[in-house]
Amino acid sequence: MARNIGSRYAAHQVLGRGSAGTVWLGEGPEGPVAIKLLREDLACDQELVGRFVRERTALLGLDHPHVVGVRDLVVDGSDLALVMDLVRGTDLRTRLDRERRLAPEAAVAIVADVADGLAAAHAAGVVHRDVKPENILLDMEGPLGPGGAHPALLTDFGVAKLIDTPRRTKATKIIGTPDYLAPEIVEGLPPRAAVDIYALATVLYELLAGFTPFGGGHPGAVLRRHVTETVVPLPGVPDELWQLVVQCLAKAPASRLRASELAARLHELLPVLAGMPPLDVDEPDTGSTEPYEEAEYAARPAEPRRRGAVPLVRGSATDSNRDTHTSMRVPGPDELAGGARGTARAPRASGRRRPGSARHRAVRRRRITLGVAGLVLAAAAGVGGWLAVSGGDGPAPPVDSEQSAPVQP
Structure with missing residues (x-):
């Protein structure tokens, strides 16, 4: 049954659910549309609604082939909805789940x-603040580009800023998805355009590797890695492309490229990459290595490893589109200074174990156990041989610890 959204739109079918709301397939005066119906608690916040209405012009003014256009903003009773262009396709997360890496x-x-x-968007003064595969749509009806890629469009502009208002979040809170958060956000600084570049470079790393550079494990450890760790090289990535990734993952926002510069450099690299197969690397272990994690979760059953974004609450069920956009406490200076304590996710060539990983430690334990068992067996064989020669009569002769030979009387 259709649900009316304002006086001009009707929502017919749920396309997906996320932490910010529900996306519907709808119909408007100009044909099919996508309608993002935001959470009821957002719609009931009059201060927030007023702020969003004031930003309506900026959202409606984002007209670009690679941005999902916002057609209208509907405020009607308890409904607060963004009416957007309908993209016939899927999101990038779905493709990553299917292919693991590109x-x-x-x-x-x-x-x-x-x-x-x-x-x-940045030229218009708009910062996205939540760039991730879930917010990148692939237009399956558009022409194929280099490498057979479908045209990509960025969606959900304004939603992060809508949720992150002074009234809803304090200075000790941050908004975003842990795997893609720039270090300056973790440290509590205001988000500028450079945070989008950092997040997009993280997405590029994930597309190449099949996992994010600092993700895995407890969200607090993920946030700390963004601040304290440097990205580990991926085997097989051309040097020019790798240097681009490293520059855009710089800890200092001023060291990153601008979006227009990044786009130009990437377009220049495309001919060099033609025909290259996906990288052959193993995903790092995401098992717990933090002492507080082991104590907290030791009694819980093992969970399957997740690639890409992880929920902020361990073990929580994910939405149909796995939108993990929510708030979290900013780590204190002492926590950030503590380092990752062995939580680095160093990629490696396929088939090789990462030193310090759970599998690597298990192999070392097995080797040590086998070594000790071998020594015991060897000692037992030596004693047995001596008994056979001596006939088992009398005690064994004393052994000189320095000469390792029987002492003559």
Whole structure:
């Protein structure tokens, strides 16, 4: 049964659910649309609604081929909805789940599209603040680009800023998805355009590797890695592309490229990447290595490893589109200074174990156990041989610890 959204739109079918609201397939005066119906608690906050209405012009003014356009903002009773262009396709997370990683040419083509869209948004003074695969849509009806990539469009502009208002969050809170948060956000600084570049570089790394550079394990450990750790090189990535990734993952926002610069550099790299197969690397272990994690979760049953974004609450069920956008406490200076304590996720060539990983430690334990068992067996064999020669009569002769030979009487 259709649900009326304001006086001009009707929502017919749920396309997906997320932490900010529900996306519907709808119909408007100009044809099919996507309607993001935001949570009721957001719609009931009059101060928040007023702020969002004031920003309506900026959202409606984002007109770019790689940005999902916002057609209208509906405020009607308890309904607060964004009416957007309908993209016939899927999100990038769904493709990653299916393929795990992409060929470098396709990955760079998709990220270049998103960088083009971000450049237009940043020029208009709009920061996305929640760039991640769930918010990148692939237009399956659009022409295929380099590497067979479908056109990519960035969606959900304004939603992060809508949720992150002074009234709803304090200075000790941060908003975002842990795997893609820039270090300055973790440290409590205001988000500028550079946070989108950091998040997009994280997405590019994930498309190439099949996992994010600092993700895995407890969300607090993920946030700390963003601040304290440097990204580990991926085997097989061309040097020019890798240097681009490293620059855009710089801890200092001023060291990162602007969106227009990133897009131009990526487009220039596409011919070099033509025909390259996906990288052959193993995903790092995401098992617990933090003492407080082991104590907290030791009694819980093992959970399957997750790639990409992880929920902020361990063990929580994910939404149909796995939107993990929510708030979390900012770590204190002492926590950030504590380092990751062995939680680095160093990628490695396929088939090789990472030193310090759970599997690596298990192998070492097995080797030590086998070594001790071997020594015991060898000692037993030696004693047995002596008994056989001596006939078992009398005590064994004393052994000189320095000469390792029987002492003559």
